[in-house]
Amino acid sequence: MEPIVPFEPVRHETIPLTGEWIAQIKWDGVRLLTYDDGRGVWLGNRRGRDRTKHYPELVEVQRYCRCQSVILDGEVIALGPDGKPSFHEVMRRDGIRRMERVEGMLSVAPITYMVFDVLYLNGVWLTKRPFTERQNMLADILLPDQSVQLVTNHNDATALFEVVKEFGMEGIVMKRPESPYLVAGKNDNWVKVKNYKDVVAVIGGYTLADSGKVNALLLGLYNGEGELWYIGHSGTGKLTEKEWGALTGILQLQEIDERPFANTPDRRKNAYWIVPKYTVKVQFAEWTSHGTLRQASIQAFVDMDPHKCVFESV
Structure with missing residues (x-):
């Protein structure tokens, strides 16, 4: 079959x-x-x-x-x-x-x-x-x-x-x-x-806590022209401290010099940019008037082609 x-x-x-x-x-x-x-x-x-x-x-x-x-x-x-x-x-x-x-x-x-x-x-x-x-x-x-x-x-x-x-x-x-x-x-x-809103988004960057561990993910979706647009960040959710620690090592291996987002993230200070290859399921309250997620919460990593994470699917 x-x-x-x-x-x-x-x-x-x-x-x-x-x-x-x-x-x-x-x-x-x-x-x-x-x-x-x-x-x-x-x-x-x-x-x-x-x-x-x-x-x-x-x-x-x-x-x-x-x-x-x-x-x-x-x-x-x-x-x-x-x-x-x-x-x-x-x-x-x-x-x-x-x-x-x-x-x-x-x-x-x-x-x-x-x-x-x-x-x-x-x-x-x-x-x-x-x-x-x-x-x-x-x-x-x-x-x-x-x-x-x-x-x-x-x-x-x-x-x-x-x-x-x-x-x-x-x-x-x-x-x-x-x-x-x-x-x-x-x-x-x-x-x-x-009953609640969720989206599968692409990780385009991250920030670190003073401990050197990832404390927030910068998220994006692709538009019709194939550009990755920043839609917000999240440092909360279902991931455990151990998982955040493991994620730090994974993302650091994917760092790049230029941001992958077509627009400018509001959380760009001290941000590290990565190859946009990892996707996560994000639960959120609503879209803001600025086109970002309010109260975003990471649920889990998802096995999905990043280029299928598009605005049209939301």
Whole structure:
């Protein structure tokens, strides 16, 4: 099986009030597709990167799915200390680069695979079938356990969104009952409504504390002309002191003489510029009138092509 590019929802600021919709919780995790052709199993992220060794809990597909062959679509999540899905926690697993560390992380950062679609089953592609039909088939074949769960469907999107807000979760996704699954597509058949704002931004520079450790990241997005524009800085978030320390050594190896930003950052005094190759997920309150992020908070590093971090995606 060749990896596919998954269907993506379009972002809406408010819940659509017209038409028929099925709503699901949007989990703050990492997109993961499971491929089982009957001869072997392969796990891949939205970019087609191999994640099979990252999540050994999910390799035995026959344990949680009645099938001869299948492609499942879902999201891997991990819970934070507050019992809510935490992007930072799941990235402790997804960001592992030395595979010998995986076994030790199974109990430190346990994951759950939240499955929301089935694209292929027993030799038959289902992508052209209606969403509701795929959901019925998925409910019939999935065998939930502590590592795998079926994402539930809700008819009242407004009520679901209120629950999501109450518990401080990421948001909801609304899907039209008749919608096919558009491989490598993105349209209004699937709509996401966020409870809070976030963006994946590029690191273009940093500042140091008196201790010599990084204390703030300077962030940017690319415009339509391929220029990196400064959008603000952040020195807070989910990174631990140990992670800030490790980051210091990584960024110092990427230093360059000229700033990579087309505009002039307000936090340029004592800033160090770097090659814009690293990306982070940033949660923020709002955009200011100056085009910068207010109350930006670093959530985790993200495996993303920096040039896809563009204003048009926000």
